[in-house]
Amino acid sequence: MNLFYDPWPWYIGGPLIALVMFVLLYLGKQFGMSSNLRTACSALGAGKAADFFKFDWRTQRWNLMVVLGAIIGGFIASNFMSDNIVTINPEVAQQLADDYNITSANEAYLPTEIFSMENISQPKNILILLIGGLLVGFGARYAGGCTSGHAISGLSNLQLPSLIAVIGFFIGGLVMIHLIYPLIF
Amino acid sequence: MRYITYLIVGIFFGIIMFKSEAASWFRIYEMFQFGSFHMYGIMGSALAIGIIGVQLIKRKNIKPIDGGEMRLQPKDKGFSRYMIGGIIFGLGWALSGACPGPMYVLAGAGYFPILIVILGALLGTFLYGLVKNKLPH
Numbered sequence: 001m002n003l004f005y006d007p008w009p010w011y012i013g014g015p016l017i018a019l020v021m022f023v024l025l026y027l028g029k030q031f032g033m034s035s036n037l038r039t040a041c042s043a044l045g046a047g048k049a050a051d052f053f054k055f056d057w058r059t060q061r062w063n064l065m066v067v068l069g070a071i072i073g074g075f076i077a078s079n080f081m082s083d084n085i086v087t088i089n090p091e092v093a094q095q096l097a098d099d100y101n102i103t104s105a106n107e108a109y110l111p112t113e114i115f116s117m118e119n120i121s122q123p124k125n126i127l128i129l130l131i132g133g134l135l136v137g138f139g140a141r142y143a144g145g146c147t148s149g150h151a152i153s154g155l156s157n158l159q160l161p162s163l164i165a166v167i168g169f170f171i172g173g174l175v176m177i178h179l180i181y182p183l184i185f
Numbered sequence: 186m187r188y189i190t191y192l193i194v195g196i197f198f199g200i201i202m203f204k205s206e207a208a209s210w211f212r213i214y215e216m217f218q219f220g221s222f223h224m225y226g227i228m229g230s231a232l233a234i235g236i237i238g239v240q241l242i243k244r245k246n247i248k249p250i251d252g253g254e255m256r257l258q259p260k261d262k263g264f265s266r267y268m269i270g271g272i273i274f275g276l277g278w279a280l281s282g283a284c285p286g287p288m289y290v291l292a293g294a295g296y297f298p299i300l301i302v303i304l305g306a307l308l309g310t311f312l313y314g315l316v317k318n319k320l321p322h
Contacts, residue, residue, distance in 0.1 A: 010226025013205025017227065018234035020198045025242070027190065028249035030256040033285040037310040044307075052314035062191045067289050069195015074293030076196065077203035084294075086209040089220035096214070110210045110282070110296055120298040128280060129298060133288075133305020134312070135277025140285060141313040142320065143270025144260060147284040150271075151228055154260060156235025161260040161267045168271015169278065170217075176279035177217040 004081060021152055029062060032149035034140035036060070036067050084109045100185040128184070143168065202290045210282030217279055266322040277309075 003012070021031040038053065039060040046053035078084055086109050093105035104112040114125050140146040143165045145154060151169065154162025202208045207227055216224035241247070242255055249255060278284050281302045283291060288306065291299040 007206055008201075008204040010205070010223050011230055013201055013207060014227040014230030014232075015234050016197075016201045016205075017207075017231040018238065020194060020201065021231075021235060022238055023194055025255055025257070026249055027194075028251050028253050028256065033289075034306075034310075037285065037306050038314070040307060041311050041314065046311055046314060049311070050314040050317070052317050053311075062188065065188045065191035066195035066198065069192040069197070070199035070202070070286060070289040071195075071293035072192075073196040073199015073201075074203050074208070074290035075199075075295070077200045077290075078294035081200065081204060086206050086211045088211045088215045089218075092215045092218050092220035093211075095218070105211050109206075109208075109294070110291070115210070115296050115298045117297065120301075125298070126301060129301040130305040130308075132277045132281025132283075133302035133307075134309040135273050135305075136281060136284065136288075136302070137277075137306035137309025137311075138313045139270050139272070139274025139277055139309070140306075141270070141310050143267050143274055146274060146286075147228075147278075148286055152231050152235060155232050156239045157257050157259075158236065158239075159260050161263060164264060164267035165271040165274075168268045169275040172272040172275020172277075173213075173217045173279040174275075175272075176276045177214065180276075180280075 005083075007082070007086070017152060018156075021148075021156065024066075027062075030149070031153045032063075032145055033067075033070075034137070034146035034149060036063050037137050038141060039064060078109070082109075100181070102185070139172070198286065199290045199293060202287050203294060208283065208287035208290045208294075213279065213282045263322055266320070269321070281305075 024031045039057045042053040042055060042057040085107060087106050096102040096105050102111050102113050113119055114128065119125055145165065150162040150165040155166060205227055206212045212224055215221050239257060283299065283302055285306065288299055288303050292303065
C-alpha cells in the first residue's frame, strides 16, 4: 500500500481525526467545524439582524484559520495525493446506477451527475445542493454542533446531548436516503 | 505564529478528510445504505481513541499548552434541540453528501458546485439565528 497516493483505510483516517481533536484541545480549543458558519455570518454583519450573531467573531479567528487550512489540505490531497476515484461496495454502485442513473461510482470522487460543472446548471441540482446546505447549516446550529462537534468531540467526552444529536443525524440521513431519495432522483 | 499553527492543523485535517474519503458523497451514501464498514470504522476508531484520551486528560489533569482548562465543558441539557436539530442536519448531510468540515475540503479540491452547499449552509445558519427564540430547545 502506498500511503502517500492510495486512499487511507478507516484505521488510519479515524485515529488521525482523533489526533486533530487532541491537538486542538492541547492548544486550548474545541474541535468543531460548523461553528465557523456562525462566525462567518457574524463577520458578514448578521449581528444587525439577530442577537445570535452579536459576539466578537474575532475571538474565533483561530477556527477560520483551520478552515483555510482545510481548503488548502483539500487542494493538496486532490492534486498531489490522489487519483480522485472512490471505490465503493459494488452492490451499492449498481443500485445507484439502476435506481438513480448515477453511474460515476468507482470512477470519480463525487457523483459527476450532480457535481460536475456541466451538470450544475440544471435547476434540480442547484436546488438539491442549496437545500442540502440549508438543512446542514440550520440543523447544525439548532443541534449545537455537527459531526465533528457532537459525533467526535461530544461523544468522546461521553455527553448525552451529543448521543441524542448523533442518533438524530442518523435518523435524518436514513430517512433521506431510503424514503426521500426515491422521490427526488 | 499561533495562526500558523491552526493553519497547519487545518491542512492536516483537510488531507485526512480527503484521503480517508470521508469527504466523498459516495461514502456517505454507502454508509446510509450500510454497504461498508468504512465510515463506521472512521468514526468508531476516532471515537474509541477520543474516549480513552479524554479520560486520560481528566484523570491525569493534563492542561493545555497555555495553562488554562481543557475545553471539555458539558453541553446544555435537553432533548428537543438535539433530536430535532440532529434530524434536520442528517437530512441535509445525506442530501448534499457533505458535512461542514468536508465542505471546505471539497472547495479546495476544486469541486466548485460545493460552493452552493456552503452558501446554503450559511443561509441555514442565518435562518436559525433569526428564528432561534421561537423554536423548542
